[in-house]
Amino acid sequence: xxxxxxxxxxxxxxxxxxxxxxxxxxxxxxxxxxxxxxxxxxxxxxxxxxxxxxxxxxxxxxxxxxxxxxxxxxxxxxxxxxxxxxxxxxxxxxxxxxxxxxxxxxxxxxxxxxxxxxxxxxxxxxxxxxxxxxxxxxxxxxxxxxxxxxxxxxxxxxxxxxxxxxxxxxxxxxxxxxxxxxxxxxxxxxxxxxxxxxxxxxxxxxxxxxxxxxxxxxxxxxxxxxxxxxxxxxxxxxxxxxxxxxxxxxxxxxxxxxxxxxxxxxxxxxxxxxxxxxxxxxxxxxxxxxxxxxxxxxxxxxxxxxxxxxxxxxxxxxxxxxxxxxxxxxxxxxxxxxxxxxxxxxxxxxxxxxxxxxxxxxxxxxxxxxxxxxxxxxxxxxxxxxxxxxxxxxxxxxxxxxxxxxxxxxxxxxxxxxxxxxxxxxxxxxxxxxxxxxxxxxxx
Amino acid sequence: xxxxxxxxxxxxxxxxxxxxxxxxxxxxxxxxxxxxxxxxxxxxxxxxxxxxxxxxxxxxxxxxxxxxxxxxxxxxxxxxxxxxxxxxxxxxxxxxxxxxxxxxxxxxxxxxxxxxxxxxxxxxxxxxxxxxxxxxxxxxxxxxxxxxxxxxxxxxxxxxxxxxxxxxxxxxxxxxxxxxxxxxxxxxxxxxxxxxxxxxxxxxxxxxxxxxxxxxxxxxxxxxxxxxxxxxxxxxxxxxxxxxxxxxxxxxxxxxxxxxxxxxxxxxxxxxxxxxxxxxxxx
Numbered sequence: 001x002x003x004x005x006x007x008x009x010x011x012x013x014x015x016x017x018x019x020x021x022x023x024x025x026x027x028x029x030x031x032x033x034x035x036x037x038x039x040x041x042x043x044x045x046x047x048x049x050x051x052x053x054x055x056x057x058x059x060x061x062x063x064x065x066x067x068x069x070x071x072x073x074x075x076x077x078x079x080x081x082x083x084x085x086x087x088x089x090x091x092x093x094x095x096x097x098x099x100x101x102x103x104x105x106x107x108x109x110x111x112x113x114x115x116x117x118x119x120x121x122x123x124x125x126x127x128x129x130x131x132x133x134x135x136x137x138x139x140x141x142x143x144x145x146x147x148x149x150x151x152x153x154x155x156x157x158x159x160x161x162x163x164x165x166x167x168x169x170x171x172x173x174x175x176x177x178x179x180x181x182x183x184x185x186x187x188x189x190x191x192x193x194x195x196x197x198x199x200x201x202x203x204x205x206x207x208x209x210x211x212x213x214x215x216x217x218x219x220x221x222x223x224x225x226x227x228x229x230x231x232x233x234x235x236x237x238x239x240x241x242x243x244x245x246x247x248x249x250x251x252x253x254x255x256x257x258x259x260x261x262x263x264x265x266x267x268x269x270x271x272x273x274x275x276x277x278x279x280x281x282x283x284x285x286x287x288x289x290x291x292x293x294x295x296x297x298x299x300x301x302x303x304x305x306x307x308x309x310x311x312x313x314x315x316x317x318x319x320x321x322x323x324x325x326x327x328x329x330x331x332x333x334x335x336x337x338x339x340x341x342x343x344x345x346x347x348x349x350x351x352x353x354x355x356x357x358x359x360x361x362x363x364x365x366x367x368x369x370x371x372x373x374x375x376x377x378x379x380x381x382x383x384x385x386x387x388x389x390x391x392x393x394x395x396x397x398x399x400x401x402x403x404x405x406x407x408x409x410x411x412x413x414x415x416x417x418x419x420x421x422x423x424x425x426x427x428x429x430x431x432x433x434x435x436x437x438x439x440x441x442x443x444x
Numbered sequence: 445x446x447x448x449x450x451x452x453x454x455x456x457x458x459x460x461x462x463x464x465x466x467x468x469x470x471x472x473x474x475x476x477x478x479x480x481x482x483x484x485x486x487x488x489x490x491x492x493x494x495x496x497x498x499x500x501x502x503x504x505x506x507x508x509x510x511x512x513x514x515x516x517x518x519x520x521x522x523x524x525x526x527x528x529x530x531x532x533x534x535x536x537x538x539x540x541x542x543x544x545x546x547x548x549x550x551x552x553x554x555x556x557x558x559x560x561x562x563x564x565x566x567x568x569x570x571x572x573x574x575x576x577x578x579x580x581x582x583x584x585x586x587x588x589x590x591x592x593x594x595x596x597x598x599x600x601x602x603x604x605x606x607x608x609x610x611x612x613x614x615x616x617x618x619x620x621x622x623x624x625x626x627x628x629x630x631x632x633x634x635x636x637x638x639x640x641x642x643x644x645x646x647x648x649x650x651x652x653x654x655x656x657x658x659x660x661x662x663x664x665x666x667x668x669x670x671x672x673x674x675x676x677x678x679x680x681x682x683x684x685x686x687x688x689x690x691x692x693x694x695x696x697x698x699x700x701x702x703x704x705x706x707x708x709x710x711x712x713x714x715x716x717x718x719x720x721x722x723x724x725x726x727x
Contacts, residue, residue, distance in 0.1 A: 006456075014725065086569040088724040089463055096456035106567040112487055114494045119487075126483040127568050 002098060003060035004179060004210050005084070010093035012054040012079050012234075053079040054090070055234040061212070063099075063178075066205040068225035068242055069214045070249050072388060076234040077214045081105060081181050084212065099178030099210070102129050106183070108168035113157035117148055117167055120156055124171045138174045145200075146170035166193055173200045180204060183214045198223065216388060218246050218324020246324050250370050250389050258282075258289035260390045265304065273310065274375045274384035277302040277352060281371070281393040290394045293366060293415070297359040297393070302352060303375050303385060309347040312379055315355040318372040319364075320389060327369070327413050330357060333378065365415040366397040467717035473571050481574045481581065488553070488582035503586035504593050507541040514541075514658045527662040531689050535597045539688055540657035540681050542594055543615075546587040547623050547677070548648045554579035554627025555644050558635050562727045572720045573713070576631040580623045587616075598688070606690030615683045622676055622705045629712035632719040635727050656681055661694075673697060676704040 054076045061067055071077045082088045084095060085103035110127035111120050121142055125135040135142075143149055146166040156164055182201070201224055205211055215221050221228060221242060228245035230238035232252075238245045261278040262268035268275040282298040283291040291297050301315050316331035332355050334341045343353070370392045375385035397409070474481075493499040511534055518524045519533040528536040554576035558565065561575050598605075634640040655677040656664070664672055672678045679694065679701030686693045 082566075082724065083460060086458070086460060087566065089721045090460065092462055095458075095460035097458040097460070098456055101458065101569075103569065106563075109567045110564055112491060114491050115487065119490065123483050123487055126480045127564065127570070132479050132483075 004063040004098045005059075005061040005212075006094075006096040006098075007057055007059045007061075007084075008094045010054055010057040010080075010083065010095060011052060011091050012076075012083060012088070013050050013091040014053050015050050052234045054083070057093070057231075057234075057236045059229065059236060059239060061210060063210055064208045065227055066211040066213065066225045068221035068228040068245075069212060069231060070216070070218070070221060070228060070246065071231035073386060075231045077231050078105075078183060079234075080231065081183050081212065081214055085181050097179060100129075101179045101181065102175040102177030103181040104128070104172045104175070104183065105181070107165055107172065111156060111164070111168060114155055116155050117146075117152045117159070120167065121171055124168065125174075128172060128175055129177065130175065134176075142170045142174050145173060145196075162193070169193075169197055173197065173204075176209075178209060180209055180211045182211065184216065218250070218320065219326065222246060222323055222325075243323070247322060250320070250322065250324060250392070257391055258393050259287050268304075269373075269387040269390075270303070270375065270385040273305075273307045273377070273382075274313070275304045275306065276373065276375070276385050276387055276390075277304055279371060279373055279387070279390050281391060288393070290396050292396050292398045293364070294361050294398055296361045297364070297395075299357045299359065299371055300354060301356075301373055301375075302354045304352055305348045305350060307348075308350045310377065311345055311347055312377055313348055313353075313384075314344060314376050314378055315353075316374040316376060317357060318374075319359075320370040320372060321413060322368040322370075324370075325413070327364070331374075362417045363414055364395045365410060365412055366395050368392055368394050463721045467714070470571055470717075474573065477571055477574055480570055481578055484574060484578035485581040488578060489585050492582065500586075500589060503589040506586075507538060507545045507590055508593065510541050510545070511538045518658060523663055524659055527660040529660070529662075529685075529689065529691050531603065531685070531691075532601050535594075535601050535603065536660070536685065536689075537658050538594060538597055539685050540655075542587070542590045543619050543681060543684055544652060544655065544657045544677075545590065546583050547619055548652070549586070550580040550583045550620075550623035551627045551630060552644055552648065553583065554623070555630035555634055556641060557627070558631040558723065559638070559641070559727065565727050566724050572723060573628060573716060576628045577624055580620060580627055583623075584620070594688070603689055605688050608687040608690060608693055611683065611687045611693065615680060615687060618683075618702060618705055619680055621709050622680070622701075625705065625708040625712040628716050629708075632716045632723075635723055636719065651675075651677070661697075673700045674704070676701040676708070 057076075057080065069077050069080065079088070081103065082105070083090050084097070085101060085105065087103075087105075108124070110124050112123065115123065121139065122132070122135055126132070130138075143152060146163075146169075148163060148167055148170075151159065151163065156167070159167070198220060201211070201213070205224060211224075213221065213224060225242045228238075228240065228242040229236055230245050230249045238248055258281040259278065260280075262276060265275050265277075268277065270276050278300070279302070280287050280300040281291070282288065282300060283295045299317055301317065303315065305313065314331050314333050316329065318329045319327045321327050330336055332341055332344055334344055337344075370389035372389050373385065373387045374383060376383050493502060496502065498505065514537050515534045518537075525533045531539075557576045557579040558572070564570075564575070565572065630640055630644060654672075654675055656672075657677075661669075661672065661678065661682055673696070679697035679699075682694055683698050683701070685691060
């Protein structure tokens with residue numbers, strides 16, 4: 001049997017030089033034409049550096065498979081999806097698709113702010129490849145899913161961002177192609193709606209459609225996908241069962257260490273406003289990759305602020321367990337900070353800042369944890385630094401939470417020492433009930 | 445609909461590979477996406493006059509006011525008014541301004557259509573030609589509204605069309621194809637060279653004065669007539685007048701316009717198809 005998607009030696013090259021010159025002008029083009037014969041003699045110019053966004057990717061995907069695609073920012077995942085959706089052409093290689101393709105690379109593609117919700121459903125549906133009859137047939141279902149019956153005839157420019165996202169996803173969720181390509185679109189909306197979207201995706205998968213799902217959300221990938229591809233530097237590095245690929249990806253990404261330092265600021269994660277300098281895990285005042293369960297853990301984030309006077313800068317960390325599930329997310333906003341925050345809304349001078357978060361002792365369960373670091377500017381939200389799982393550390397069980405002789409590990413993501421009280425409630429008599437029933441009650 | 449049955453054909457539905465040096469026009473694909481063309485056109489029409497006081501009235505006001513201005517300026521010039529073939533100057537000018545307004549708006553809108561749809565181009569696949577195409581098609585509504593005013597003017601001046609009127613659909617088609625050709629070409633260049641955006645208004649201004657819109661072709665010295673044949677609008681605009689006012693059709697001009705339009709369309713679509721591969725990467 002033929003695979004529904006066949007990718008052979010797929011490569012895509014970008015010129016970095018050209019990217020920097022955002023809008024080449026005719027004058028440049030003329031000048032280049034005049035220079036070009038000389039250029040051929042003199043070899044390549046410095047501005048003409050080329051990178052492979054995708055290199056020799058070969059993979060077959062069977063009908064009905066739900067495949068996750070993971071990798072760091074800039075690894076080539078999105079390029080891969082863009083080629084499969086025919087948005088951009090490969091430099092070499094070949095893809096054969098044996099089915100109708102629907103791609104969902106952005107929520108709300110083609111929405112026009114001046115048009116009403118009703119009109120946008122038709123427009124967006126058509127852009128995503130639905131026929132008019134198909135949209136009409138699913139119209140009520142879409143409206144119901146978005147929960148926007150009352151606002152159908154309001155221009156979407158008056159919608160809140162949540163409403164906008166709901167409507168946009170509702171249209172996309174009702175696409176019914178044989179092959180569905182999805183890029184990181186579940187990262188929007190409130191958590192209730194995200195859950196609904198995930199549910200819808202699961203339905204889509206159950207109906208035997210082939211899905212390619214690009215995401216940073218390891219929990220979603222774990223839940224949805226049976227198979228997973230891991231892409232790094234444009235190459236397909238792993239292809240297999242999701243759990244194994246995710247674990248290996250997290251391990252590789254963290255460098256296995258308790259400290260990541262970027263000495264060369266040009267290679268550090270971040271943008272022109274902020275750059276990451278270092279992330280460390282400390283316990284007992286020392287950098288440690290293995291920490292005792294009964295010791296506090298400090299996560300230290302150092303970043304360069306390159307924009308004098310920047311305000312509302314917030315350092316956020318996500319703590320992930322070895323499956324990629326986010327255990328907690330915390331940051332330096334005054335609302336989330338247990339201590340009075342000194343810098344958040346003050347103008348930050350240019351230079352290095354260090355934010356330190358203390359995780360309490362006797363809090364995390366034993367196991368491997370990964371740290372994802374963001375630096376964001378709030379209101380409106382801009383992500384300045386996005387560094388997924390830059391380091392890892394292992395929480396070690398010292399046996400402090402067990403009595404002598406009580407072996408085995410505890411269940412749960414966290415293992416917190418909580419206040420318990422036990423009282424003796426003096427009963428008059430123990431009710432005289434048959435043995436069996438008591439046993440059942442105890443099981444509950 | 446159980447998509448689970450995997451009885452798909454052994455021939456791939458879609459093959460993706462690096463582009464061929466000589467791209468084809470992808471008629472079948474364009475046909476498959478005709479509904480999207482309709483929706484994009486419909487969007488442009490709906491959005492154009494949103495949040496304006498006069499709304500669709502602008503479709504009439506634009507050529508009407510231009511007509512009034514030109515009538516005041518040139519209506520009394522002996523050279524202009526006496527060579528219109530007996531047609532009063534205001535309606536003569538309007539008959540030229542109507543297709544011209546359509547044409548100039550069409551190439552402006554479609555010339556800028558791709559860069560205004562950057563978010564679509566980087567996120568959705570569709571035959572890219574649909575985008576400048578829809579921008580031209582959206583102007584047809586205004587064009588039709590303008591025709592109503594033209595009919596009113598013709599009644600007022602008691603002008604009756606002759607058999608030439610049968611050629612009108614062909615002339616409209618020719619105008620549309622020429623506008624699509626120019627618009628599509630400009631839009632593709634615009635993606636790469638943003639100079640185009642600034643050049644368009646300038647080109648339009650010059651083109652207007654080089655076409656027999658506010659003056660009759662008969663005003664042009666015989667020596668220069670040949671040069672005017674190279675402007676496809678000459679034959680088209682004169683064609684409209686001949687069709688509407690029952691004047692003799694200038695077949696030489698019309699044939700020349702038709703041939704140039706066909707050539708322009710073929711060339712523009714070839715250039716467009718060659719350049720569209722890079723759109724998503726450089727827009």
